[in-house]
C-alpha cells in the first residue's frame with residue numbers, strides 16, 4: 001500500500017497548495033505539520049480524492065485516484081476529518097455501522113471498534129448529543145470499523161483530555177502494529193515528534209521538508225515552518241521542542 005503525491009497543485013481562491021511531492025510508505029505513521037492555515041487539511045482532502053488537484057497526481061499503489069471509484073478508495077483509505085457533521089439522530093452504534101459499507105471481512109464488529117476506543121458505554125447514545133471529544137472517539141471507532149489499509153486523521157487529539165489523548169496514541173500504535181499505514185495532521189510539534197516515524201512540514205501550501213522524522217524535525221526546519229525560534233529540551237520525554245525563551249512574556 002503506497003500513496004504517492006506528485007507535483008500536486010491546488011487553489012481555492014485565496015490559498016494554493018504548491019508543487020507538493022512526497023510519498024507515504026506502507027506501515028509508516030506520517031505526520032503533516034505546519035502553522036494554522038498552512039494547508040494541512042486541504043492537503044489531506046487531496047490525498048483521498050475529496051478535492052481534485054488542478055495539477056499533479058495522487059496515486060494509490062500506482063493507480064491514479066481519479067481512476068478509482070469511491071467504494072474502491074474507501075476500501076483502502078479511511079478518514080477522520082477535523083470537522084464532524086451530525087448525521088440526523090443516529091445512535092453511536094449506527095454511526096459506526098454506517099462506515100462499514102465497503103468492508104470485506106467480518107473480523108471486527110462495530111462493538112469491538114467502540115471497545116478499542118474505550119467507549120462501549122456510548123453505543124446507544126444519540127451521536128449529535130455527545131461532547132466534541134466523545135464525537136472524535138466515535139469517528140475514530142468508525143474509521144477502525146471501515147477496516148481500510150490506510151487511515152488519515154486530521155488533528156485526532158484536538159479537544160481530547162489527557163487520558164483520551166493517551167487512548168488515541170495507543171489506538172494509533174495498535175493500528176500500526178496491525179500493519180495499517182497512518183497519516184496524521186498535527187499542528188503540535190511535540191505530537192509530531194512523539195507519534196510519527198515520518199514528517200512533512202508545510203508552510204503557505206508548500207513543503208519545507210519531508211522524510212524521516214529525525215531528518216525533518218530540526219531547529220532550522222521548525223523555524224522555517226513556524227516562524228518561531230525553538231530550542232531542544234533535554235530529558236523532557238515527548239516534549240522535546242519548546243519556543244526559545246524570548247517568546248515567553
Ligand SMILES: Nc1ncnc2c1ncn2[C@@H]1O[C@H](COP(=O)(O)OP(=O)(O)O)[C@@H](O)[C@H]1O
Nearest residue numbers: 012013014015035036037038039040041042043
Ligand atoms: N473551502 C475553502 N474555501 C476557501 N478557502 C479555504 C477553504 N478551506 C480552507 N481554505 C483556506 O485555505 C487555507 C488553508 O486551510 P487549511 O488547509 O484548513 O489549513 P490548516 O489545516 O493547515 O490549518 C486557509 O487560509 C483557509 O482559510
Ligand SMILES: [Mg+2]
Nearest residue numbers: 040041042082
Ligand atoms: Mg486543519
